[in-house]
Amino acid sequence: MDYTKVEEIKDSIIIRDIKNFDLTHIFECGQCFRWKRIASDNYIGVAYNKVIELEKKGQDLTIYNSNLRDFNLIWKSYFDLDREYNSIKDSLSEDQLLKKAVEFGHGIRILTQEPFELIISFIISSNNRIPMIKKVIDNICTRFGERLQYKGEIYYGFPSIDKLHLVTLEELKACSAGFRAKYIYETCKAIYENKSSIDSILGLTDDACHVELQKLSGIGPKVADCIMLFSMSKYSAFPVDVWVKRAMQNFYLAPEVSLKGIRIYGRDKFGALAGFAQQYLFYYTRENNIKV
DNA sequence: TGCCAGGAAAAGA
DNA sequence: TCTTTTCCTGGC
Numbered sequence: 588m589d590y591t592k593v594e595e596i597k598d599s600i601i602i603r604d605i606k607n608f609d610l611t612h613i614f615e616c617g618q619c620f621r622w623k624r625i626a627s628d629n630y631i632g633v634a635y636n637k638v639i640e641l642e643k644k645g646q647d648l649t650i651y652n653s654n655l656r657d658f659n660l661i662w663k664s665y666f667d668l669d670r671e672y673n674s675i676k677d678s679l680s681e682d683q684l685l686k687k688a689v690e691f692g693h694g695i696r697i698l699t700q701e702p703f704e705l706i707i708s709f710i711i712s713s714n715n716r717i718p719m720i721k722k723v724i725d726n727i728c729t730r731f732g733e734r735l736q737y738k739g740e741i742y743y744g745f746p747s748i749d750k751l752h753l754v755t756l757e758e759l760k761a762c763s764a765g766f767r768a769k770y771i772y773e774t775c776k777a778i779y780e781n782k783s784s785i786d787s788i789l790g791l792t793d794d795a796c797h798v799e800l801q802k803l804s805g806i807g808p809k810v811a812d813c814i815m816l817f818s819m820s821k822y823s824a825f826p827v828d829v830w831v832k833r834a835m836q837n838f839y840l841a842p843e844v845s846l847k848g849i850r851i852y853g854r855d856k857f858g859a860l861a862g863f864a865q866q867y868l869f870y871y872t873r874e875n876n877i878k879v
Numbered sequence: 880t881g882c883c884a885g886g887a888a889a890a891g892a
Numbered sequence: 893t894c895t896t897t898t899c900c901t902g903g904c
Contacts (some may be wrong), residue, residue: 713886719901765900770887807887829885845894846886883904891896 588669590648595655599764602648602658607672609694610643615697616870618817620708620721620746631737635701635729636660636744652737664699672696675863684838685864688871695866698817702785703778704745705818710770710805712813719763726762727751752779770805777803793823808850812862822862825853831865834872838856 589603610630614622622632628643639662640651650662663669676693680686711723717765731750732743746754752775759768769771774825777783788799796819800811827835836842836848844852857864871877 710887714899714901715885716902719885722902763901766898767900768885805887809886847894881904884902885900887899889896889898892894 589671590668593655593658597752598654599649599651600653600655600658601834602650602668604646605645605648605668607676607694608643608648608666608696610641612692612694612870613666613696613698615874616692616866617690617717617873618698618813618866619700620717621722631720633735633744634665636733636735637661638735638742640737640858647665667696667699670696675860679857679860679867681863684834685867686865692867692870692873695870697822697862697866699820700818701745702814702818703748705814706774706778706785706800706803706806707745707751707771709762709810709813710774711767713767713770713805713807713810715767721765726761727764730758730762747781748775751775753763767805773804775807784867789819796821797824808847812850816862816865823854823859825850825857825861826867827853830869830873833878834868837877 589606589608590602594601594603600720610804611624611627614624614630614632619632621634622630624630629641629734631638631640637653638655639653642649642651650658653662676689682687705728708720712720715723728743728745731746731754733746735742735744754775756768756772759771764771778785783799783803783846788796791799793815796815797808800814801808802807809826809828812824815821816824816826827846831853832846832849835853836844838850839856840849853865854861
């Protein structure tokens with residue numbers, strides 16, 4: 588457990604002595620798209636149809652617009668607070684490059700986000716840049732999500748499958764999804780018609796989950812790895828995007844090794860902690876703009 | 880204007 | 893099975 592205690596104080600909760608927790612590291616490491624930076628120690632975002640505001644002061648984290656019930660039900664697992672990141676970091680730091688990456692992104696935590704939201708979000712991420720991904724997701728939420736309020740501002744939750752499967756291909760295109768609109772449309776249909784049940788995918792082993800996710804339209808190896816890592820607690824996933832590819836080819840492998848080969852090597856090298864290793868590597872190489 | 884970034888699907892070898 | 897081409901959008 589990476590905190591000592593939780594207190595509820597009128598519409599907010601305070602988590603004391605929180606360890607391995609940095610808002611910037613968590614929200615800027617490419618795993619989520621719906622958090623808005625107010626300041627380095629202050630973010631507002633929407634998850635599980637709730638708006639919350641986070642503020643980190645010293646070693647304490649305050650979650651505004653929440654309560655103890657939601658903390659136990661949602662936020663404790665969302666922020667992966669029961670996990671001791673020190674042991675993960677110590678283990679990964681035996682590798683010299685990883686040691687640097689871990690020091691750089693010392694406050695990263697892997698979130699447990701909503702699987703359906705992540706399936707759609709990472710379909711949108713394919714061949715797409717982060718600002719554009721955020722814009723498309725925002726368009727979808729604004730048009731089809733539940734309307735929420737906080738401090739007089741309007742926010743929108745991510746639409747449920749019950750809502751999104753009714754949306755037409757044209758409406759999805761109008762959200763600037765481009766060629767991915769068709770993938771979203773088809774995947775929503777498949778999930779809604781229960782050809783592919785999210786709950787049953789959740790129960791699979793990591794390898795079976797990776798295979799099963801790729802049966803959905805618009806999901807290949809990288810997107811499947813992201814979904815299982817960021818929403819299904821399957822930590823042997825090793826998403827290989829252009830940044831991780833650069834890092835791996837630069838520091839561990841020959842330049843001609845394929846994406847598939849890089850994934851196999853990463854999972855073999857880092858085992859059950861591959862997903863954590865990938866996150867530290869991704870954040871380190873992207874923030875430092877390490878290319879070649 | 881043209882070119883680039885960014886993964887999956889479909890076509891080709 | 894592996895490799896190449898096409899898809900869409902915003903920014904330079």
